Amino acid sequence: MASAFVVGDHFKMGVTELLEKTDSSLPEGLRQKLNIIVEKTGQTTLPFSTARQLNVYLKDQGYPLYLHELLEDSSLHLPGFVKPPRNPELVARLELIKARLANEEYNKMTRNVNNQEMNRNGTLADFGREVRSAKAVVVTVFNFLVTVVATFACSYMGSQYLFTETTPRVVSAVIATSVVGLAELFVLVRTMEGELGEP
Known part of the structure; x- marks a missing residue:
């Protein structure tokens, strides 16, 4: 499940301008998080919690900049799927069921075969x-x-x-x-x- 955005250059430029304009009014915790995101090179992620804090700050201060405008070139960060390990007891039961079904199918296919058969015409x-x-x-x-x-x-x-x-x-x-x-x-x-x- 997605829990962050992968931010693009548009977001970094907008946040850099915001950080330069607002020296004291931006909360210190949010400033540190945004500084870390702006300074990173390559793929940078913005957690949803930080995005919410930034959105609340932009609304409260009345900035003409909106969060969705900053995130125009961003995308959702979807973590890779980690396959959980299989239960060994379940695997053993599945193998037992497969073997039983294969045996039943074999018996169904060979039920007309008689070992006393002399030729194809009969016993x-x-x-x-x-x-x-x-x-x-x-x-x-x-x-x-x-x-x-x-x-x-x-x-x-x-x-x-x-x-x-x-x-x-x-x-x-x-x-x-x-x-x-x-x-x-x-x-x-x-x-x-x-x-x-x-x-």
Whole structure:
């Protein structure tokens, strides 16, 4: 926070004239302070308290010189900011919080990673489920084919007692095989729908 002015040459010249004109009426303490400010070379500061004393003196004595005129080429003196030291306990707590947040973010990023992962397509458990599912489909298709072939063979062989010619025997075997194949296909579709979770 500002507590002084940085005075320029205009202020020094005005105060020098004031000091020469007023020999006895200027208070001794204020005279000494102003003499010190005028005699300094380089950057010179005027404290606010001294500026107030000078302003009161100029008003009381009725001088045509005003303080704001003296301070035309002056500026505020702003002291440099001194950064206070950080509390070591606070720094330790902040480091602990940063580490905890970094750990939570790492866990969030790696929660889908599984050390049993075989490749990018899934884990070993997923691979086992897929093998079992494929095995069930192969067994079902093989069962369907065996049932259809066995039905044709049984119908063809059993129809020899009814028909003597080959053509009616083949036709009757194809009809029986079609009926059994459609029934087997219906059961197969219903089973697959049940496995997929559909009604």
